[in-house]
């Protein structure tokens with residue numbers, strides 16, 4: 001991460017993947033929250049072990065940073081099996097996938113990350129492997145081509161996707177178990193932060209953990225990242241202990257506000273409110289006002305602003321909600337919003353169904 005702007009991005013940088021390994025839970029019992037998914041997975045794995053056969057193929061779906069890769073590794077650990085890891089974009093030709101499949105040993109877990117990005121021919125090969133534990137490898141071209149059937153040892157496919165809507169029907173149907181991960185509540189993230197702090201040897205007070213949790217956008221990856229930054233601050237500017245005061249001061253330095261918005265998120269809202277009187281305004285106009293590409297505003301900022309109930313996308317353009325005016329400390333123009341909303345924004349449901 002080169003600057004503070006990416007601090008609350010849910011996507012991991014390459015460098016960060018190493019930092020994540022140390023705090024990644026290894027067993028189901030250490031996996032915080034997501035109780036429904038955890039219970040269901042536990043049943044699936046235990047019953048398979050009792051029968052002595054590999055469990056059904058498992059699809060893990062949900063936004064980035066919520067624990068899909070972590071769960072895939074946990075599945076293998078709980079089964080006591082080996083795990084092979086690859087990803088949709090890495091499988092360029094179906095031959096690559098055939099090589100992986102035929103080298104699996106009985107009971108292995110094959111983890112395919114970003115499975116929605118797998119190429120069509122490889123996807124079709126995967127169908128027969130998942131269903132019948134065999135693949136047809138085509139040798140030669142044109143009329144002389146022959147298909148050689150090869151056996152695949154019984155295995156469990158664990159697929160992960162951030163875009164389950166892009167999966168084809170036949171692909172989805174071949175998973176016996178689909179787990180949908182939801183955003184975490186602040187209380188869950190607080191527990192997660194306490195655990196990570198223990199592992200990293202960072203002394204943190206309860207109120208500080210709660211403060212960081214509240215700014216983490218419902219996402220474990222962001223919570224762990226903010227913890228590392230707050231720790232840096234506490235070590236350099238204080239005595240190493242993360243107190244509420246240190247946490248707040250650190251997050252101010254890193255420009256992460258009390259809802260977890262960063263500078264660009266706030267820039268978008270401020271432009272919307274101050275320059276366009278709350279909108280509606282078109283995406284490209286808004287993007288020019290904050291000096292960003294429309295794609296960045298749409299894909300990086302807006303998903304969370306919408307989820308946090310601060311911005312609405314309407315057919316006429318982007319609109320700041322009443323909560324946005326208030327979050328920026330502005331008074332909304334009289335009469336522009338009806339009765340105050342009955343409840344606060346729903347930050348912790350990703351809006352998809354399992």
Ligand SMILES: Nc1ncnc2c1ncn2[C@@H]1O[C@H](COP(=O)(O)OP(=O)(O)OP(=O)(O)O)[C@@H](O)[C@H]1O
Pocket residue numbers: 010011012020021023024025030031032033034063064065066067068069070071162192220221224
């Ligand atoms: N339930 C959890 N309990 C404890 N730590 C968690 C949990 N879920 C995620 N984490 C932590 O959050 C980080 C991100 O999790 P993970 O890499 O599994 O996310 P992901 O869903 O695979 O993200 P991506 O879509 O970007 O691949 C990891 O460091 C992991 O330790």
Ligand SMILES: [Mg+2]
Pocket residue numbers: 068069070113160
């Ligand atoms: Mg992952």
